[in-house]
Structure formats: structure tokens, C-alpha cells
Amino acid sequence: MGSQVTLADVAERAGVSLATASRVVNGSERVVGARFRERVLAAAAELGYTANAFAQAVARGRSDVVGLVVPDIQDPYFSVIAAAAMAVVEPHGEMMLGTTLHRPEQELRYVTTMRARQAQALVMVGSRTTDAAHTRRLSEAIAEFVASGGRVAVIGQDRLGTDTVLPQNRAGAKDLATALVEQGHKTFGVLAGPKTLLTARDRLDGFVDGLSRRGKRAAVVLHSDFTRDGGYQAMSELLERRTRPGCVFAVNDVMAIGAIAAVRDRGLSVPDDVAIAGFDDIPTLRDVAPSLTTVRLPLQDMGRMAASMVLDEQQPDRKRIVRVKGEVVIRDSTGPSRPGSS
Amino acid sequence: MGSQVTLADVAERAGVSLATASRVVNGSERVVGARFRERVLAAAAELGYTANAFAQAVARGRSDVVGLVVPDIQDPYFSVIAAAAMAVVEPHGEMMLGTTLHRPEQELRYVTTMRARQAQALVMVGSRTTDAAHTRRLSEAIAEFVASGGRVAVIGQDRLGTDTVLPQNRAGAKDLATALVEQGHKTFGVLAGPKTLLTARDRLDGFVDGLSRRGKRAAVVLHSDFTRDGGYQAMSELLERRTRPGCVFAVNDVMAIGAIAAVRDRGLSVPDDVAIAGFDDIPTLRDVAPSLTTVRLPLQDMGRMAASMVLDEQQPDRKRIVRVKGEVVIRDSTGPSRPGSS
DNA sequence: TTGTAGGCGTTATCAG
DNA sequence: CTGATAACGCCTACAA
Numbered sequence: 001m002g003s004q005v006t007l008a009d010v011a012e013r014a015g016v017s018l019a020t021a022s023r024v025v026n027g028s029e030r031v032v033g034a035r036f037r038e039r040v041l042a043a044a045a046e047l048g049y050t051a052n053a054f055a056q057a058v059a060r061g062r063s064d065v066v067g068l069v070v071p072d073i074q075d076p077y078f079s080v081i082a083a084a085a086m087a088v089v090e091p092h093g094e095m096m097l098g099t100t101l102h103r104p105e106q107e108l109r110y111v112t113t114m115r116a117r118q119a120q121a122l123v124m125v126g127s128r129t130t131d132a133a134h135t136r137r138l139s140e141a142i143a144e145f146v147a148s149g150g151r152v153a154v155i156g157q158d159r160l161g162t163d164t165v166l167p168q169n170r171a172g173a174k175d176l177a178t179a180l181v182e183q184g185h186k187t188f189g190v191l192a193g194p195k196t197l198l199t200a201r202d203r204l205d206g207f208v209d210g211l212s213r214r215g216k217r218a219a220v221v222l223h224s225d226f227t228r229d230g231g232y233q234a235m236s237e238l239l240e241r242r243t244r245p246g247c248v249f250a251v252n253d254v255m256a257i258g259a260i261a262a263v264r265d266r267g268l269s270v271p272d273d274v275a276i277a278g279f280d281d282i283p284t285l286r287d288v289a290p291s292l293t294t295v296r297l298p299l300q301d302m303g304r305m306a307a308s309m310v311l312d313e314q315q316p317d318r319k320r321i322v323r324v325k326g327e328v329v330i331r332d333s334t335g336p337s338r339p340g341s342s
Numbered sequence: 343m344g345s346q347v348t349l350a351d352v353a354e355r356a357g358v359s360l361a362t363a364s365r366v367v368n369g370s371e372r373v374v375g376a377r378f379r380e381r382v383l384a385a386a387a388e389l390g391y392t393a394n395a396f397a398q399a400v401a402r403g404r405s406d407v408v409g410l411v412v413p414d415i416q417d418p419y420f421s422v423i424a425a426a427a428m429a430v431v432e433p434h435g436e437m438m439l440g441t442t443l444h445r446p447e448q449e450l451r452y453v454t455t456m457r458a459r460q461a462q463a464l465v466m467v468g469s470r471t472t473d474a475a476h477t478r479r480l481s482e483a484i485a486e487f488v489a490s491g492g493r494v495a496v497i498g499q500d501r502l503g504t505d506t507v508l509p510q511n512r513a514g515a516k517d518l519a520t521a522l523v524e525q526g527h528k529t530f531g532v533l534a535g536p537k538t539l540l541t542a543r544d545r546l547d548g549f550v551d552g553l554s555r556r557g558k559r560a561a562v563v564l565h566s567d568f569t570r571d572g573g574y575q576a577m578s579e580l581l582e583r584r585t586r587p588g589c590v591f592a593v594n595d596v597m598a599i600g601a602i603a604a605v606r607d608r609g610l611s612v613p614d615d616v617a618i619a620g621f622d623d624i625p626t627l628r629d630v631a632p633s634l635t636t637v638r639l640p641l642q643d644m645g646r647m648a649a650s651m652v653l654d655e656q657q658p659d660r661k662r663i664v665r666v667k668g669e670v671v672i673r674d675s676t677g678p679s680r681p682g683s684s
Numbered sequence: 685t686t687g688t689a690g691g692c693g694t695t696a697t698c699a700g
Numbered sequence: 701c702t703g704a705t706a707a708c709g710c711c712t713a714c715a716a
Contacts, residue, residue, distance in 0.1 A: 054399040058692050097439040348692090
């Protein structure tokens with residue numbers, strides 16, 4: 001709507017054909033005479049012409065839109081990844097953002113939307129779930145997207161038959177368990193997140209595994225949302241119990257932050273009364289006190305890599321899985337490095 | 343590219359005309375016979391048809407894309423606003439995201455891009471600057487966007503002739519100064535951010551104004567980036583000085599976090615050795631210790647309001663300015679509520 | 685180098 | 701209610 005200035009207007013004003021105007025305004029270098037070129041440019045400027053990207057996309061049969069689907073752009077985990085992906089996409093095209101608010105059916109909807117938009121590529125971020133039916137439907141939708149010419153990369157688990165950036169959640173959590181035992185912690189609890197999230201499940205499993213190899217076990221495992229409030233609530237519940245573990249692992253950093261808040265609100269101290277560890281090493285949280293013991297994931301690299309995979313020229317012959325490993329970072333929230341009661 | 347299934351394919355498969363197929367696949371309710379309707383739907387499903395949004399946009403002469411331009415999606419200030427805006431946009435259309443990484447010329451580029459994309463609306467968030475030339479060019483670009491039928495809302499200063507959500511930076515900072523004086527603080531410093539950012543400038547001015555009304559002044563004013571690192575660096579520089587103020591105001595929360603880190607890294611304590619206050623009250627930071635004294639801005643509301651303004655039905659007769667005020671929140675980073683040396 | 689004309693996938697206007 | 705057919709704004713052989 002409104003007073004769209006079209007290429008035809010520009011051509012007329014410049015006294016040239018539509019084709020010539022098209023050639024100078026878009027790609028096709030050096031095929032148009034300097035005289036005409038200038039006339040067209042001048043006319044375009046005077047008229048305030050801007051090419052209609054839709055029409056171009058229709059005519060060309062492709063677009064430069066890259067879709068990015070994340071559960072929640074407000075969550076620093078995802079916003080860091082998004083920023084990194086954005087940085088590599090920006091020179092090549094526009095970024096269309098979708099947020100699912102953790103609703104799986106929204107993932108499905110966005111894949112369809114991106115196809116409708118002829119997105120050249122799609123990056124999906126977020127844990128896969130145990131819902132096999134949904135995973136299958138999503139796989140199918142993605143297959144259609146790919147069939148229609150799109151590229152897809154996923155950050156999360158390798159369940160959709162796509163290029164994947166795969167954080168080593170199990171191994172990272174296992175290493176964390178080992179480190180905590182070595183730090184001197186004796187009794188453990190886990191704020192395990194949702195049962196249905198593979199990321200949460202893998203971290204729980206890895207942690208439990210790591211403990212058992214050192215002859216320990218998790219005395220309490222509580223499930224809740226994968227969010228700050230989920231961590232707060234689960235920790236509050238844990239603190240209600242008669243016996244409380246000396247060390248609690250929250251399966252991601254934002255849950256850990258919520259857990260710390262819950263501890264504080266009861267007048268207790270971290271790490272003196274209870275030690276708390278997280279997972280992800282979110283940059284925004286690196287300055288908080290007590291500094292958070294966690295497993296560092298190279299979030300920026302992950303975002304960059306996913307974006308690069310869908311954008312690089314050569315179509316790989318088969319799907320690529322890039323495993324990224326987490327590095328344990330011991331900080332203040334689990335107490336002094338050496339001994340420890342607990 | 344790829345094996346696009348078109349509406350023509352669907353029509354042929356269903357044995358109906360293109361027009362009929364179009365009618366059932368898109369809007370136009372109840373004008374097509376149940377028999378044909380079913381046949382078309384079936385054919386579409388079998389073929390895996392998805393409408394080409396570009397072609398639709400071209401044919402309809404409008405699109406449902408809403409543009410959102412922010413300086414940095416990783417910054418929690420903007421990601422909170424973005425999430426809120428996203429929530430109101432999502433039911434109506436798709437969201438195209440642009441990040442400027444604080445480069446003004448990128449703002450200009452995105453306005454043009456959004457016009458090319460026929461975006462129906464555009465939300466720009468971020469402080470205006472003192473660069474009059476850029477502001478003028480941006481205004482012109484926006485005027486063209488509006489002339490071609492788009493709606494625009496800005497979160498920041500009212501400099502672009504658009505609907506605006508305008509945080510009361512001066513008043514908030516002034517109130518903060520008053521509160522800090524009443525808390526007993528005697529000497530002050532300001533980490534003032536970039537000189538060219540109006541938001542930073544207004545907060546500095548308001549703070550200084552508030553101090554002077556209580557017979558105080560800012561002993562030190564340091565300029566730096568509007569980021570965590572900017573806060574860290576400026577605070578480090580401040581701590582080099584012979585005399586250090588008892589209370590430091592960082593003009594936004596992320597700078598305050600950086601400042602706190604700088605204080606800690608020198609083995610000093612907040613608030614015992616130096617009190618620190620911020621501005622914005624970023625949700626992610628509410629759980630950090632020491633909890634941050636700040637000026638709360640209703641970030642979610644701001645995002646929602648801006649999005650609503652560009653989406654609501656009735657075109658307002660003139661541009662609207664919505665002022666949102668900040669509320670001082672005294673927490674631990676500036677010490678105990680009552681007395682105080684400093 | 686330039687112009688002509690057909691086509692991209694949809695929608696929308698008109699007759700039937 | 702249905703079906704031709706002309707737009708929509710642009711790109712791109714193909715011909716001049």
C-alpha cells in the first residue's frame with residue numbers, strides 16, 4: 001500500500017527501458033552504458049526508489065532470508081547464540097526471527113513459515129525432546145524445507161537429520177561431577193529441569209554417571225522448568241526437606257541463578273550452607289557473586305558455526321555433526337578449591 | 343529454488359481452476375463449494391504445498407513483516423524489549439531482526455532494507471545520538487518508509503518524528519541522586535557512557551542536577567562505552583585516582599556490573615569500599631549479589647507498547663509520545679538504607 | 685549495449 | 701459458486 005515507486009517509474013523518468021533500469025539497479029555489473037547508468041541512478045534517487053525485495057525474490061526464485069528459531073530470545077543462552085549467528089548472516093542476507101516460547105508446535109509452524117518465505121536457510125536452536133511424534137513431524141517438515149532447496153542446521157541434539165552442532169552435555173556434566181567430588185563435596189542434589197528435554201536429561205545422566213564412578217550418588221533429583229523460576233522453585237522445594245545436600249547441580253546457569261536466589265531468600269549462604277553449580281557459562285552471568293561454577297560452552301562459536309554451515313558454498317555430501325565440548329570452570333559458588341566439608 | 347510445489351500444481355491435481363484453488367488456500371472464506379474445497383485441501387496436503395509468501399506479498403501489495411532494529415540482541419536490555427515486542431507481533435506476522443552493533447549507518451541501512459521488504463511496520467530501539475547529520479538522514483529515510491505505507495515506532499528519544507516510547511532518563515537519574523544523598527552518600531562519581539548518546543547524556547545531566555539540588559556535585563565524570571567492558575574500564579581508571587568517590591553512578595546496569603567487577607578485581611568491596619548504582623533494572627541481573635541499586639524501567643511494557651503502536655488498527659492523527667518513568671530501587675550495592683559514611 | 689516480451693506464483697476483477 | 705485473465709513488480713533470455 002502507499003505510494004510505491006516502482007522500477008517502471010524510474011525507467012520512465014530516466015527515459016530508458018525497464019530492462020535497462022533493472023540492470024543498473026540490481027546486480028548485472030558493467031553491461032550498461034555510463035550515460036544511461038547515471039540517468040537511471042539519478043532518477044532512482046530523485047524518486048526515492050527502493051527495490052521491492054518480494055518481487056525480486058519471486059522473479060529470481062530465491063531470497064536471501066535466513067530464518068533463526070529459538071525458544072526465547074530473552075534467555076541469555078539463546079541471545080548470545082543469536083547474536084553470533086546474526087553476525088555471520090548479516091553480510092549475506094536478512095534474518096527472520098522466530099521464538100517458540102518453548103512450545104514444540106511453534107517449531108513446526110516456523111519451519112513451514114520459513115518455507116513459505118522461501119528462506120534460503122534455517123538455523124534452529126534448542127533442545128530436542130522425548131516426544132517422538134513431534135520429532136518425526138518436525139523431521140518431515142524439515143525434509144520438505146530441504147527438498148524445496150533450503151539448508152538447515154540445528155544446535156542441539158542430532159535428531160532431525162540435519163547438520164548439527166552438538167554440545168557434549170553428558171561428558172561435560174560427568175566432568176563436572178568428578179571435579180566437584182575432587183573439590184571435597186560429599187552429598188549431592190540435582191535440579192534436573194524438565195524430564196522431556198534431552199539436554200536436561202543428558203546433563204542429569206552424565207552427572208549421575210560421573211558421581212557413581214567416584215562412589216557417590218545424587219540424594220535428590222528434582223524436575224522443574226528449564227528457567228530461572230524453575231531453578232528457584234525446585235531449590236525452594238529442596239530446602240524444605242529434612243536433609244539437604246551439600247552440593248547442588250542445576251542443569252543450566254539460569255536455573256542455578258534462581259537456585260542461588262532461593263538459598264539467599266532463606267537466609268542461607270552460597271557456598272557456605274550449600275554449594276551450587278550450573279552449566280553453560282553464560283557471559284552475562286560471569287560477573288555475579290558468588291561467581292558460578294559451571295561447564296563452559298563456546299556459545300558464540302556454536303552460533304557462528306551453525307550459521308556458517310547453512311551459508312557455506314559447497315553443499316556437503318552428507319550431514320555434518322560438529323561436537324563441541326564443555327569445559328569445567330570451578331569458581332566461588334562451590335567453595336574453596338581444595339578441601340571442604342559438605 | 344528446488345522443487346517448488348505451486349498453486350497451479352495443486353489446482354491441476356484437484357481438477358479446479360487456479361482461482362478456486364487460491365480462494366480455498368488463502369482467506370476468502372465460504373465462497374467455495376464444500377466439494378471443491380475438500381478436493382483442493384486434499385491435493386495441497388498430498389503435494390506438500392506451502393504458499394509462497396513473496397508471491398502473495400507481491401500480488402496483495404502488502405506483507406505481514408514487522409521489522410525490529412536493535413543495537414545488540416545479546417545485550418539483556420534489548421533482548422528483553424525484543425522478546426516483549428516479539429510476543430505482540432507474532433500473532434500478526436513475522437519478525438525481521440536487524441542488529442546495528444551500535445553503528446549508526448547500520449540503522450540507516452536497515453530502514454531501507456525494511457522498506458525493500460515492504461515491512462508493514464518497524465520498531466527501532468536505541469538511543470539517539472548527538473550526530474545531527476545522521477539523525478536528519480535517518481529521519482528522511484523513515485519519512486520515506488512512512489510515505490510508502492509503513493508504520494514506525496521508536497524506543498528512545500523523540501528525534502525522528504515518529505511514535506515514540508520515551509524513557510524519562512533525566513527524571514529517573516535525578517530521583518536516584520536524591521535517594522543516594524538521602525542514603526547518606528557524600529561524594530560521587532559518574533561512569534557516564536559515550537558523550538554522543540542522548541540516553542547517556544540525559545542520565546548524566548539528571549544525576550548532576552539531582553545532586554546539585556542537594557548541594558552536592560560529581561567529583562569525577564568518566565566517559566566510556568555503554569557496555570559491560572566500558573563500565574569495567576572506566577571504573578578501573580577511576581580507581582587509579584588518588585581520591586575515590588564513595589558512590590559511583592553507572593548510567594546503565596551492564597556498565598554497573600562491569601564496574602562492580604573492576605572493584606572486586608582490585609580486592610575492594612561493594613558497597614563497603616565504594617557504592618555503585620546503575621540504571622534500567624535488567625531482570626537477568628536482579629539476582630546478582632550485591633543486588634544492584636538502580637532505576638527500574640518497565641522494559642517489557644516498553645517493548646509491548648512500541649509494537650502495539652505500530653500494529654493497532656486506527657491510524658492516529660498525529661504522532662504519539664508515551665513517556666515511561668523510572669522508579670528508583672535501592673538495594674545492597676549502595677549499602678544499608680539509612681546512615682552511611684562514604 | 686539496449687529493448688521486447690515472457691515468466692515468477694498469487695491475488696483479484698469480471699464475466700459466466 | 702466457478703473460471704478466465706489481467707495485474708503485482710521485477711528478472712532475464714532473446715532478439716535487435
